[in-house]
Amino acid sequence: MDDFIRKLASLLNxxxxxxxxxxxxxxxxxxxxxxxxxxxxxxxxxVLMITHNPILRTQGGKTLEQYFRWNNADALAQGYSDDVxxxxxxxxxxxxxxxxxxxxxxxxxxxxxxxxxxxxxxWQMRQFHQPDGVDYHALEQEFHWIERVNRSEIDEVWLFxxxxxxxxxxxxxxxxxxxxxxxxxxxxxxxxxxxxxxxFNFERGVGEMLEDLGHRAESTLYKVFEKTRGEANLFxxxxxxxxxxxxQAEVGNVHFAPNSTRDYxxxxxxxxxxxxxxxxxxxxxxxxxxxxxxxxxxxxxIRRHHKWWMRHFPHYEGQRDGIAWNWWKYIIDPNxxx
Numbered sequence: 001m002d003d004f005i006r007k008l009a010s011l012l013n014x015x016x017x018x019x020x021x022x023x024x025x026x027x028x029x030x031x032x033x034x035x036x037x038x039x040x041x042x043x044x045x046x047v048l049m050i051t052h053n054p055i056l057r058t059q060g061g062k063t064l065e066q067y068f069r070w071n072n073a074d075a076l077a078q079g080y081s082d083d084v085x086x087x088x089x090x091x092x093x094x095x096x097x098x099x100x101x102x103x104x105x106x107x108x109x110x111x112x113x114x115x116x117x118x119x120x121x122x123w124q125m126r127q128f129h130q131p132d133g134v135d136y137h138a139l140e141q142e143f144h145w146i147e148r149v150n151r152s153e154i155d156e157v158w159l160f161x162x163x164x165x166x167x168x169x170x171x172x173x174x175x176x177x178x179x180x181x182x183x184x185x186x187x188x189x190x191x192x193x194x195x196x197x198x199x200f201n202f203e204r205g206v207g208e209m210l211e212d213l214g215h216r217a218e219s220t221l222y223k224v225f226e227k228t229r230g231e232a233n234l235f236x237x238x239x240x241x242x243x244x245x246x247x248q249a250e251v252g253n254v255h256f257a258p259n260s261t262r263d264y265x266x267x268x269x270x271x272x273x274x275x276x277x278x279x280x281x282x283x284x285x286x287x288x289x290x291x292x293x294x295x296x297x298x299x300x301x302i303r304r305h306h307k308w309w310m311r312h313f314p315h316y317e318g319q320r321d322g323i324a325w326n327w328w329k330y331i332i333d334p335n336x337x338x
């Protein structure tokens with residue numbers, strides 16, 4: 001610990017007489033070509049997008065989204081798709097093959113369904129029906145996800161809806177489905193392959209959608225590395241942050257930036273040492289250690305932090321010990337996870 005403190009002090013107080021005590025050393029701006037490893041060929045994932053956006057007859061025919069001035073689901077989907085393409089360095093490309101807008105509320109797993117009057121009252125009173133969870137089997141029967149997956153029409157489902165719609169952030173179905181920030185969807189082994197159902201709330205923004213993806217990535221990469229121990233477990237190393245691993249911070253996780261002291265602490269200005277830049281030179285993870293603060297990942301902005309975090313994922317051709325150097329391969333297609 002003493003060595004770490006001396007190193008941090010030397011970086012924060014360089015010998016220059018004009019240096020400010022809180023001067024940070026800016027890291028290089030990496031682009032894909034800064035690493036000599038080739039990038040994998042891009043892939044396209046076909047999406048069925050279903051939006052529950054009921055019309056309010058008592059409010060002049062406005063949709064729920066319009067009445068509360070919430071975000072437009074199509075705009076959110078476009079922003080999310082663009083961000084995922086960017087942070088995966090062009091690898092992951094989403095194509096929405098069908099958009100379905102439902103004039104109604106999804107069925108809860110206990111058989112309850114909001115009406116216009118009951119939802120508006122619940123919103124006014126801030127007292128929502130419990131259990132909140134949606135009936136995924138009812139949705140599957142209505143929209144025939146598994147049939148469409150089996151016919152290779154779609155690879156993924158995106159659900160958009162109102163607050164307390166009851167969606168999981170991400171939910172995996174199909175044979176061999178594993179934990180994906182929620183327990184696997186039961187009774188779906190007749191699907192020919194695994195697929196993920198994302199749940200988005202159009203009251204929120206693209207940043208929160210990226211958080212959903214971030215937790216999906218965490219679940220997937222924990223699965224990929226579950227049998228790997230010690231320093232060979234690269235995802236465990238990737239997620240280190242100062243509070244839990246003093247002097248060994250790397251990139252952190254979805255909730256904890258390298259210097260965070262609590263969940264969602266992405267705006268912390270405290271400088272710490274981190275090896276985050278080494279991940280741009282993957283698989284060479286030795287060497288550079290520099291001071292970072294929240295200015296590196298967006299001064300507390302959720303969308304900018306999550307993009308910064310996921311841009312550090314290895315995204316190159318090659319493999320070692322049976323694990324690909326392109327982590328996006330596993331995150332985007334769960335069927336690549338053994």
